[in-house]
Amino acid sequence: MTDFVSRREALKRVGLAGAAAAVPIDALAQATQPARGPLETLTPLEADILDAIVARLIPTDASGPGATEARAARYIDRALGGALASFRDVYRGGLAAVDAYARSSKGAAFTQLSPQNQDAVLTNLERNTATGFAAGSAAFFNVVLSHTIQGTFCDPYYGGNDRFVGWDLIGYPGVRLIATANDQKMEAPSSPTHMSAYDYSMFGKKKPARADAGPLRPEEPMVKEPHHGG
Amino acid sequence: MAVNLKKTNVVIVGLGATGGVAALPLAQAGLDVIGLEAGTWLRPDDFAPDELRNNYRGWPQAIQKANREIPTHRPTASSQYSPRLAIHPMMNAVGGTSLHYWAQSWRLNPWDFKVVSETKRRYGASRIPKGSTVEDWPFALDELEPYYDKVEYEIGVSGKAGNIKGAIDRGGNIFEGARAREYPMPPLRGTPFTEMMGDAAHKLGWHAFPGPAAINTRNYQNRTGCAYHGFCARGGCHINAKGSTAVTTIPKAQATKHLTVVSEAHVTTIEVGSDGRVSGVNYIKGGTEYFQPADVVLVASYVYENVRLLLLSKSKAFPNGLSNNHGQVGRHYFSHNQIGGVIALFPKRINNWYGLPAQGVAVDNWADDNFDHSGLDFIGGGNLWVYSDRRPIAAASMSTFGRAPRWGAAWKAHIKQFADSSNTSYLQKTTFPYEDNYLDLDPNVKDPLGFPVCRITADYKDNERRLTTFVQDKMVDWYTAAGAIATEKTPMGTMGPTTHAYGGTRMGDNRETNVVDRWGFSHEAPNLGIVGASVMGTSGARNPTLTAQALAWRTAEHLAKSWKEIAK
Numbered sequence: 029m030t031d032f033v034s035r036r037e038a039l040k041r042v043g044l045a046g047a048a049a050a051v052p053i054d055a056l057a058q059a060t061q062p063a064r065g066p067l068e069t070l071t072p073l074e075a076d077i078l079d080a081i082v083a084r085l086i087p088t089d090a091s092g093p094g095a096t097e098a099r100a101a102r103y104i105d106r107a108l109g110g111a112l113a114s115f116r117d118v119y120r121g122g123l124a125a126v127d128a129y130a131r132s133s134k135g136a137a138f139t140q141l142s143p144q145n146q147d148a149v150l151t152n153l154e155r156n157t158a159t160g161f162a163a164g165s166a167a168f169f170n171v172v173l174s175h176t177i178q179g180t181f182c183d184p185y186y187g188g189n190d191r192f193v194g195w196d197l198i199g200y201p202g203v204r205l206i207a208t209a210n211d212q213k214m215e216a217p218s219s220p221t222h223m224s225a226y227d228y229s230m231f232g233k234k235k236p237a238r239a240d241a242g243p244l245r246p247e248e249p250m251v252k253e254p255h256h257g258g
Numbered sequence: 259m260a261v262n263l264k265k266t267n268v269v270i271v272g273l274g275a276t277g278g279v280a281a282l283p284l285a286q287a288g289l290d291v292i293g294l295e296a297g298t299w300l301r302p303d304d305f306a307p308d309e310l311r312n313n314y315r316g317w318p319q320a321i322q323k324a325n326r327e328i329p330t331h332r333p334t335a336s337s338q339y340s341p342r343l344a345i346h347p348m349m350n351a352v353g354g355t356s357l358h359y360w361a362q363s364w365r366l367n368p369w370d371f372k373v374v375s376e377t378k379r380r381y382g383a384s385r386i387p388k389g390s391t392v393e394d395w396p397f398a399l400d401e402l403e404p405y406y407d408k409v410e411y412e413i414g415v416s417g418k419a420g421n422i423k424g425a426i427d428r429g430g431n432i433f434e435g436a437r438a439r440e441y442p443m444p445p446l447r448g449t450p451f452t453e454m455m456g457d458a459a460h461k462l463g464w465h466a467f468p469g470p471a472a473i474n475t476r477n478y479q480n481r482t483g484c485a486y487h488g489f490c491a492r493g494g495c496h497i498n499a500k501g502s503t504a505v506t507t508i509p510k511a512q513a514t515k516h517l518t519v520v521s522e523a524h525v526t527t528i529e530v531g532s533d534g535r536v537s538g539v540n541y542i543k544g545g546t547e548y549f550q551p552a553d554v555v556l557v558a559s560y561v562y563e564n565v566r567l568l569l570l571s572k573s574k575a576f577p578n579g580l581s582n583n584h585g586q587v588g589r590h591y592f593s594h595n596q597i598g599g600v601i602a603l604f605p606k607r608i609n610n611w612y613g614l615p616a617q618g619v620a621v622d623n624w625a626d627d628n629f630d631h632s633g634l635d636f637i638g639g640g641n642l643w644v645y646s647d648r649r650p651i652a653a654a655s656m657s658t659f660g661r662a663p664r665w666g667a668a669w670k671a672h673i674k675q676f677a678d679s680s681n682t683s684y685l686q687k688t689t690f691p692y693e694d695n696y697l698d699l700d701p702n703v704k705d706p707l708g709f710p711v712c713r714i715t716a717d718y719k720d721n722e723r724r725l726t727t728f729v730q731d732k733m734v735d736w737y738t739a740a741g742a743i744a745t746e747k748t749p750m751g752t753m754g755p756t757t758h759a760y761g762g763t764r765m766g767d768n769r770e771t772n773v774v775d776r777w778g779f780s781h782e783a784p785n786l787g788i789v790g791a792s793v794m795g796t797s798g799a800r801n802p803t804l805t806a807q808a809l810a811w812r813t814a815e816h817l818a819k820s821w822k823e824i825a826k
Contacts (some may be wrong), residue, residue, distance in 0.1 A: 084665075084666065085665045085666070086665070086670055087666065087667050087670065089667050089670070091667070091670050091671045091674045092674065094670065111315055147666065150665075154664070154665075173664065173665055174655075177651060177654050177655055178310060178314065178651055180654070181650040181651045181653075181654045182309065182310040182650075182651060183308050183309065183310060185308070186310055194650065194654070195650055197670075197673075197674055198650060198653055198654060198673055198674060198677035198678065199607070199674075199677065199678055200611055200649075200650045200653070200677075200678075201611055203307050203487075204487055204488075204612070205307070205485060205487055205496065206485040206486070206487060207485065207486040207487050207488060207612030207613070208486075209447060209449075211486075211611075211612050212449040212450070212451075212486065212609060212612050212613060212646060213450055213609060214449075214450040214451060214454075214606070214607060214608055214609050215607075217607065217609055217611075217678075225306040225307045225308045226306065226308075228306075230302070230303050230496065231303060231306040231307075231308075231496075233303065234303050234304060234306070236306075236308070236311050
């Protein structure tokens with residue numbers, strides 16, 4: 029299994045490097061799982077299901093931390109009370125439908141399924157063959173996937189990409205206010221800044237209000253960036 | 259009842275890329291100008307390097323009148339409506355979309371002004387695409403050259419000239435029309451990646467060169483040079499290196515004391531007197547209605563809003579909308595064939611994390627009529643553009659080129675390896691107006707004030723489809739020559755709301771087929787001027803803004819020089 033390397037990395041984080049063999053897997057999972065803070069929008073049950081989904085979409089494995097460590101679910105929970113408020117009902121219905129579909133197709137709550145069975149459920153969502161979803165399971169899957177990617181790779185200001193794990197995963201060297209010619213060299217990428225845009229004093233005073241409702245609507249979750257040539 | 263304001267010389271509706279330019283020559287001529295802008299002033303500390311906000315949430319920090327009146331779209335009059343966009347491609351603010359555009363500032367090529375006559379001369383009349391309403395412009399490039407020059411020096415355009423008074427310089431675009439002098443600043447710097455692409459183009463026997471941008475590359479007019487920080491696309495400039503009109507022509511016009519900027523002013527209609535001349539505009543600000551009388555009205559909002567405002571302004575003299583007694587408002591509409599592109603995967607990291615969309619390398623060998631079309635089944639062509647610009651959410655949302663699923667461990671391993679190894683080209687291609695592509699008012703969808711929104715009925719035709727395939731094939735060749743291990747063509751899509759919209763109030767001498775004359779003034783309401791890409795009759799293979807700005811300067815200068823005849 030590919031989990032071993034990530035365990036070793038996780039152990040380093042909690043100061044247990046070298047002790048891997050002595051630590052039971054369950055204890056390790058607890059050590060790496062960030063404690064959930066107070067929820068802002070989702071119910072605890074909804075948050076449990078969402079946690080389990082994002083953990084499969086961007087899993088924690090040999091290639092490094094995933095959506096769990098990035099706290100993508102926290103990003104979604106917070107955004108549903110602000111910019112993504114129009115998606116609140118989509119999540120309420122969709123998360124309940126995931127659980128109901130897990131029970132009917134696999135015989136247990138989604139959070140209780142093995143990772144393989146969770147993946148099978150998600151695959152059926154993606155293929156639009158899972159039943160019980162108001163607008164089709166694929167639509168809900170696409171919403172959650174795009175928000176999970178946002179929550180893993182966004183500016184940490186929004187509650188995701190915790191400790192910059194998303195940016196580190198893909199080698200993004202971080203927010204800089206000036207990039208030099210050296211920063212644009214193909215080899216030897218610059219070291220990560222680990223700065224949020226709002227850590228820079230010039231922007232810290234004008235943080236976007238959480239209530240800034242983007243004009244996104246549930247029927248169009250996959251916002252593509254339009255061209256802006258000139 | 260509306261509050262009647264004191265009459266002014268000129269009222270400009272919209273202080274964006276073109277209205278912001280038009281204000282300057284008018285104010286400098288001593289005319290009193292009131293600029294009505296739906297958005298607010300934004301400042302450098304509004305422009306945080308925040309991908310989520312800038313690129314995924316549609317600029318919520320701005321007053322977005324535009325987002326409440328997003329045009330609807332259907333490909334043909336008998337087809338289903340496309341899903342409505344969630345975010346208007348343009349924005350409201352003093353400076354408009356010139357605050358957050360890519361700032362690529364190309365001039366059109368000589369051919370773009372003479373498509374009909376040049377095509378007939380070289381290939382025969384049968385090669386004009388069937389159903390197209392394309393006309394030659396009422397003048398050639400040399401008429402517009404002095405205005406391109408003025409705008410390039412006023413807003414600050416960096417670049418490398420390829421043709422100064424007929425002398426070809428291979429450092430620039432060897433296909434461009436003659437210009438009077440060099441750009442005011444050298445081009446944005448190259449990167450190892452853009453240099454690698456330039457070398458590959460030369461290997462293919464093509465000519466590669468840096469593109470022009472309204473972005474400072476050194477201190478210019480008390481503004482600093484570009485910082486290449488990677489948040490230029492849909493991000494305003496935090497150091498004012500981008501030459502938006504908010505930091506160039508508008509403050510300069512204000513300094514003359516002849517320009518008054520009224521922000522958060524939502525213009526609803528243009529008033530027309532019994533003599534058929536426009537008398538001023540109605541607008542709402544802070545819940546109050548105002549009437550601003552003026553000798554001359556210049557409409558300078560975006561293409562969709564220009565057309566919509568005319569169609570909403572009905573009067574006894576113009577029962578079908580202002581300046582529409584010949585039924586030409588909304589006609590000859592087209593939007594740039596720019597979506598169908600090519601993406602590539604390289605076997606190594608290319609470090610596109612920093613830079614900006616204007617920092618790139620161009621190939622013009624396959625643009626316009628720069629190559630022989632005798633054996634081909636289309637006219638026109640495309641500009642190939644490759645640049646350094648990548649942000650993390652977009653990178654993680656990259657195509658997996660069929661090598662990985664969309665999620666899970668295999669996907670994650672793929673993006674970990676390749677997030678910085680993929681590049682997206684930008685291919686702008688000739689698009690023509692057609693008889694059945696047009697704008698009008700939507701019969702069902704209204705804005706919160708109850709006014710119908712603009713409706714787009716438009717789709718690409720065979721000429722656009724054929725040339726897209728041709729240009730995409732050239733781009734695949736270019737990426738492959740540079741060592742790409744995979745390429746993918748992206749679909750060209752349909753003609754929904756876009757940043758590159760043209761026509762609807764076309765400029766031309768024939769009043770039966772054009773809304774404005776060669777100076778940008780209405781054929782029907784002589785003290786109504788229109789600026790913006792809505793007057794353009796062809797797109798060429800390049801970004802519209804600089805051409806629309808040059809035309810705006812020319813219209814404003816003509817107004818100042820002919821004040822007595824136009825204003826009466």
